[in-house]
Amino acid sequence: MILEDLRLGYRRGPDVVTVARAEVLPGEVISLAGPNGGGKTTLLRCLAGLLKPREGMVFLEERPLYGSRSWSREARARRLAVVLTDPVSPAYLRVRDVVALGRLPHCSSLQSPSGRDAAVDQALETTGTLHLAQRSLGHLSDGERQRVMIARALAQEPRILLLDEPAAHLDPPHQTALFLLLRDLVERQVIASAVIATHHLHLALHFSHRLFLLAGTLQGEGTPEELLATGAVERAYPSPGTITLDPQRGWFIPRPSPPGKATPPGKAAPEL
Numbered sequence: 001m002i003l004e005d006l007r008l009g010y011r012r013g014p015d016v017v018t019v020a021r022a023e024v025l026p027g028e029v030i031s032l033a034g035p036n037g038g039g040k041t042t043l044l045r046c047l048a049g050l051l052k053p054r055e056g057m058v059f060l061e062e063r064p065l066y067g068s069r070s071w072s073r074e075a076r077a078r079r080l081a082v083v084l085t086d087p088v089s090p091a092y093l094r095v096r097d098v099v100a101l102g103r104l105p106h107c108s109s110l111q112s113p114s115g116r117d118a119a120v121d122q123a124l125e126t127t128g129t130l131h132l133a134q135r136s137l138g139h140l141s142d143g144e145r146q147r148v149m150i151a152r153a154l155a156q157e158p159r160i161l162l163l164d165e166p167a168a169h170l171d172p173p174h175q176t177a178l179f180l181l182l183r184d185l186v187e188r189q190v191i192a193s194a195v196i197a198t199h200h201l202h203l204a205l206h207f208s209h210r211l212f213l214l215a216g217t218l219q220g221e222g223t224p225e226e227l228l229a230t231g232a233v234e235r236a237y238p239s240p241g242t243i244t245l246d247p248q249r250g251w252f253i254p255r256p257s258p259p260g261k262a263t264p265p266g267k268a269a270p271e272l
């Protein structure tokens with residue numbers, strides 16, 4: 001996937017994110033990181049074919065994603081699957097039927113997707129949601145529902161998986177398991193690439209091959225090691241002077257006070 005001279009925005013508002021040039025290569029897990037409002041979701045929507053750029057183009061397998069020479073919706077859905085944060089399936093649907101919807105791009109016009117499709121079982125198993133298969137979507141916890149939506153995207157058997165805050169509702173072990181799973185799917189070539197918009201910086205730094213740092217523009221891109229070594233990660237996040245990045249752990253922590261100037265507990269909380 002190639003991103004060229006992108007300028008993205010909504011209706012008549014200002015540009016919210018610009019990207020001069022970037023690539024998502026086969027074999028890569030890429031995390032989109034950066035502050036609130038930095039444009040991660042906006043870029044992800046554009047890569048998913050859901051937000052036409054004001055200028056520039058996204059190329060998928062050298063074919064444009066927008067315009068008259070673009071992919072058909074079905075052909076695109078066999079290559080790209082997206083998991084957004086807004087719920088899209090009706091709450092009364094059973095989990096197995098929700099995941100089966102992922103098979104739609106692989107069905108002919110005379111077929112409807114079947115929950116008995118082997119790809120559905122595989123996706124349920126991969127995401128640890130097989131035990132939820134008969135439950136209604138509306139009766140699941142946020143984290144369970146999140147894993148079901150990822151199962152639906154995997155059932156689509158895409159080449160590229162795009163995920164917006166996929167770990168948002170997951171408990172800590174499941175957050176790590178999800179990043180591990182995405183890395184494993186890419187390394188086993190089950191999918192070619194994964195692009196993850198996330199605030200789980202420590203997981204992004206640990207599991208991604210590269211990060212794109214977005215703060216209105218693409219402020220930096222590179223491997224976790226490169227971005228940490230140049231200070232680009234810390235620079236991408238405007239934070240109070242009392243907060244600093246611990247590069248070993250990928251967490252923002254209180255800046256250590258100079259000797260003899262320890263802040264008493266409860267005093268001088270950092271501004272948000």
Ligand SMILES: Nc1ncnc2c1ncn2[C@@H]1O[C@H](COP(=O)(O)OP(=O)(O)OP(=O)(O)O)[C@@H](O)[C@H]1O
Pocket residue numbers: 010013016034035036037038039040041042043197
């Ligand atoms: N539907 C919309 N209409 C108008 N402006 C929008 C819309 N969605 C997002 N924006 C604006 O675009 C900018 C980028 O938002 P976006 O959601 O892409 O950022 P983000 O990096 O994903 O943020 P966060 O980390 O808070 O989820 C923000 O200023 C936001 O207010």
